[in-house]
Amino acid sequence: MPRPLTTHTHTHNTQTQKGERVVGILGTGDFSRSLARRLVASGYIVLVGSRTPKRFVSLFPEEVTSQIDAASQADIVFIAVCPEHHSTLSDLKQALAGKTLVDVSNGLRISQYGPSNAELLADRFPESWVVKGFNTISAWSLQMGPRDGSKQVGDNSKAKISVMELCRRMGFIPVDMGLLSSSLEIENLPLYLFPSWRVPVLGTLALFIFFYLYNFIQDILQPYVTAGKNFFYKMPIETVNVTLPSVALVLLSLVYLPGLCAAFLQLWLGTKYKRFPDWLDQWLTMRKQLGLCSFLCSVLHAIYSLCLPMRKSARYELLNNILLSVNDGVEISWDDEKVWRMELYLSVGIMALGLLSLLAITSLPSVANTVNWREFSFVQSTLGYCALAMATIHTLLFGWNRAFIPAQYRFFLPPTFLLVLILPFLVLLGRLALLVPCVAQRLRQIRRGWEKSHHIRFTLVKPLQAIKN
């Protein structure tokens, strides 16, 4: 017997192979159809159970049979029936006993309190093993091929493993999310609409409205009220173009502010083992979104700026200037200061935009996956601070000496570029403070697990060692 094991397995295989590979689906909706097609493509034998099998035979290339048939022949049965109609499955209780039921249903709305559909199903079929899963995969991605992962929960380890294996063979990546009691969370997942983006987007909008009104008052309303000049044509482009960089710079500072807060909090508490306050925790998780909003504003600012010389209004102004100086014989002198100011702030601005683009590209999930943690933090933290510094210098060069010209304080309000510089200055100063050697060393100690309270306890015994560290 040269290969007894293999031979044995072959026989064994042919017998149990079919049983292992039969999968039942109860329900005949879109999801059911896509699921059946995908399972067949992955080499499974699919039995679709319907209350009116004849009606659906033409729609399914797979075998459509009665519900009881599908339930009794398969070991894994997908429940693809609306949760409201789960009661109609009660007759199958006997046939489904001991089987693995996969509940693929979603909630109708985001729900804070249970019980979840899966828990209700488990109550209805106490002798079956309910696994929640596949609900985060859409019918569309079932059809188009592997796209996202499936998240599973369930109480029975074996049932869950068999469902995960099935999922894996279909080309999806299963993620075990624990016990069935977590099913509510999974049922809510497909109902969310960018929850992590809500606050950053609303914040961006609020900042935009605030700065737009501020600039409108300063640049359009003030000249109209005091001098009767009609600058309302500036509203669609020029005012927007002054507003966008303000929003971008403030948002970029808000990306780096919470990290500073956390560092100073740790320094003050003298430990890293105390939880941050909730607002800080949430702020820390929003940094990526804030950064991308800032990037969007910067890019729009660049495009708006590049549009400026192409406008009819810019042309008219130019023409009028020329005609004025020709008629009056006034010579237009080359103002070296103005030239240098503009060349410099344009150049620095482009470089800041270039750095921000690198940050944005590294935020793409597929790029972030290919860099290690050290590279990720180098780009996001070191290059990010460089971008913030560049953007601050861009604004400073734009402001030049105009902060000291009283005419810029229209309606006694400081010019926008001055207002906008406060936050980045604070952040950059805070960052510099953390670079002071003694502060930096203490923070490093704390982040390695050192604690002030313990330190005090041990100080009497070994003070020198603590200092050496």
Added chain:
Amino acid sequence: MPRPLTTHTHTHNTQTQKGERVVGILGTGDFSRSLARRLVASGYIVLVGSRTPKRFVSLFPEEVTSQIDAASQADIVFIAVCPEHHSTLSDLKQALAGKTLVDVSNGLRISQYGPSNAELLADRFPESWVVKGFNTISAWSLQMGPRDGSKQVGDNSKAKISVMELCRRMGFIPVDMGLLSSSLEIENLPLYLFPSWRVPVLGTLALFIFFYLYNFIQDILQPYVTAGKNFFYKMPIETVNVTLPSVALVLLSLVYLPGLCAAFLQLWLGTKYKRFPDWLDQWLTMRKQLGLCSFLCSVLHAIYSLCLPMRKSARYELLNNILLSVNDGVEISWDDEKVWRMELYLSVGIMALGLLSLLAITSLPSVANTVNWREFSFVQSTLGYCALAMATIHTLLFGWNRAFIPAQYRFFLPPTFLLVLILPFLVLLGRLALLVPCVAQRLRQIRRGWEKSHHIRFTLVKPLQAIKN
């Protein structure tokens, strides 16, 4: 015996471990080399079988041996020999019996009819289990590390599972694609050249050529023929820049038109259980590609537009205008209407481009993977329609009142912006029609599985309930 199971497994392991981990490769080409290197990196013992082992020993860091040796010592044997030379393997029939053969070959050209290489191999070795796979992985990605997934087919479940496990340990994601009869499809996969892009790209080109000629006739030929004006210098930039947004707008409408057609078809048929005609099905799958082509045209349009004021021709025109008005003493009056028109259409255009960028970013596979279905359809449908509306307004503002000026109808042809607006107007009107409450409700019912024919049957019994739904 505190841990009998573990101890037992240890012994057992050491005995069978080697057998399990020996993999044979027949063939010594590039793919064979990369595969061997990767398998060794994943902890397998690799035996490379060659007809002239001595010649290749220096090229392979792994053991190179005779084909019969490699075939008899391993349970899984990769067949990395050109399909034309499969006949040379006939001597190994005995040694390969009961083994799992992995056919990694590709077709030479896309073939509609079988038999596939894998099926021919299975015929040649009827006592072995042939699994088709690894052919969609390139030698390059075997070397560079996990990149894409491998697709497998095969008739024997156990053989397939062991190959998939091997594949998984190498860091690739295996996808079971069913029985060996599907192997032809898998062999064709690496030969395709953007099949889903062919129609969209050709359509874009056709639209581009049509609109380019149309604009050429109107803007360059007509002035030349009727007034002898030489505007041919406009061909590389200005004409292209009028053509690109036309193409972009038409393509964007074509993205949303098939969805509307599908909805109206469902409303008319009164069911979602009838298949769409083939052209509609194919059109629906092309929406992403059409959208990205539209985005590309929009971005190019933006860059071309921004280049306009930098051209020498723009400068000469400006200078001549000025000299004319200086010499003639004509005053250039500030035309408020022209100013507002330009400021508005620029601003709306930039916003439309910003929205389209969001759509494009969400089309990236890695970003699409991180959003759920609701978020995806919010971006692609809601934001997409906003972008279409914006782009339409941009074109309307650009047109302004010029549709009513007879001089714009050169050669009696309507101006381009008028021609281009027809399709987006139709789409937007169709979309608005679907928002009318009674239509929207009926569509919702149909998409939940309601059917007109059934409805009619049941109407006599419970008409009120149907209305309440």
Added chain:
Amino acid sequence: MPRPLTTHTHTHNTQTQKGERVVGILGTGDFSRSLARRLVASGYIVLVGSRTPKRFVSLFPEEVTSQIDAASQADIVFIAVCPEHHSTLSDLKQALAGKTLVDVSNGLRISQYGPSNAELLADRFPESWVVKGFNTISAWSLQMGPRDGSKQVGDNSKAKISVMELCRRMGFIPVDMGLLSSSLEIENLPLYLFPSWRVPVLGTLALFIFFYLYNFIQDILQPYVTAGKNFFYKMPIETVNVTLPSVALVLLSLVYLPGLCAAFLQLWLGTKYKRFPDWLDQWLTMRKQLGLCSFLCSVLHAIYSLCLPMRKSARYELLNNILLSVNDGVEISWDDEKVWRMELYLSVGIMALGLLSLLAITSLPSVANTVNWREFSFVQSTLGYCALAMATIHTLLFGWNRAFIPAQYRFFLPPTFLLVLILPFLVLLGRLALLVPCVAQRLRQIRRGWEKSHHIRFTLVKPLQAIKN
């Protein structure tokens, strides 16, 4: 007994289920906390072992117990203790015997020579099975959910498989990297800082500095020295904007040069079975990075160019030109040649940029994953050469006839555009040479495995067949 197997498995399951699912973690740092949270989320029972369990009970939602307890109850034990403190674990030797230890530690600095932390640990616990892994996953991505894969090595197959299974259930993709002797490489992985980018970025910087100085001397220093003209204001934008496209074009040629070298080397050696010299191998792996650096320079060049007309200096120049011609009565004539030159090189430049963008997008990992090898090489090679040709034409059109004007040779140095054209011309000529039928055929033969030496040997026997091929 209708379902004996299933019933049996159920009982069996409930008994062993707990044992299988208990995982121990020694150490209470950040990584330990994130790991514990993730394991619990994936349905495992986690025992955290600490020397001072009471102190950490509040920080861990999981059970914190003594080290000996955690070590003896679990089959898989994570060693999340600093490598320096591995000695403190010596007491657990007995309890850990026969268990699978997962060493998650990183090196402190990149190390060329062993032994690795994992090997030291294996020496310390000779009766346990050490698997190295999870060190490439950061605490952050453990918390945020599956992001990147884990790479494992280990000497014991069973231990490694159980760790990989655990890893997979947590939603990560494990990659088996071979025996424990490879652990040093894995420990170094998280310490790298863009190793593949170092040479391309430094090369880009060097090229930038060289061309910047070259342009500075030609465009700013020469007029200042010879004519006393102050053009220093051109430094931030105009000089940068001439430098960037030079760097971009040279880098793009450097992307395609190594492929040509390889092809000519293969032609010369008459075989593909000889290894390339090391410098060529390394150059070939850098092509993607060089291409992306080239793309970045091109995009910056585009933005800088678009900024040109908006600058104050451009305005002053324009105004002075006008005033001069008005006062002197000089007419500014429309120079058709200048107009055409500019329209053409702008248009070609935009198209080159468009093609480069397609190349850059296809370099994104997630996009590269969705295309097959043929599509990838079509974009990167065919479209890439088109982009190179376009960029070369853009430069030629920019240069126009100025290469023949002696005034352009300031300080007897050739103008930049001439210097920059050498390399792309060489590359394009080399590529054309490879398209000559007889050369192309020979190269195709070599790449299919044909060898000159063998050929000579066989020529005498079957010369005709060789020619037919």
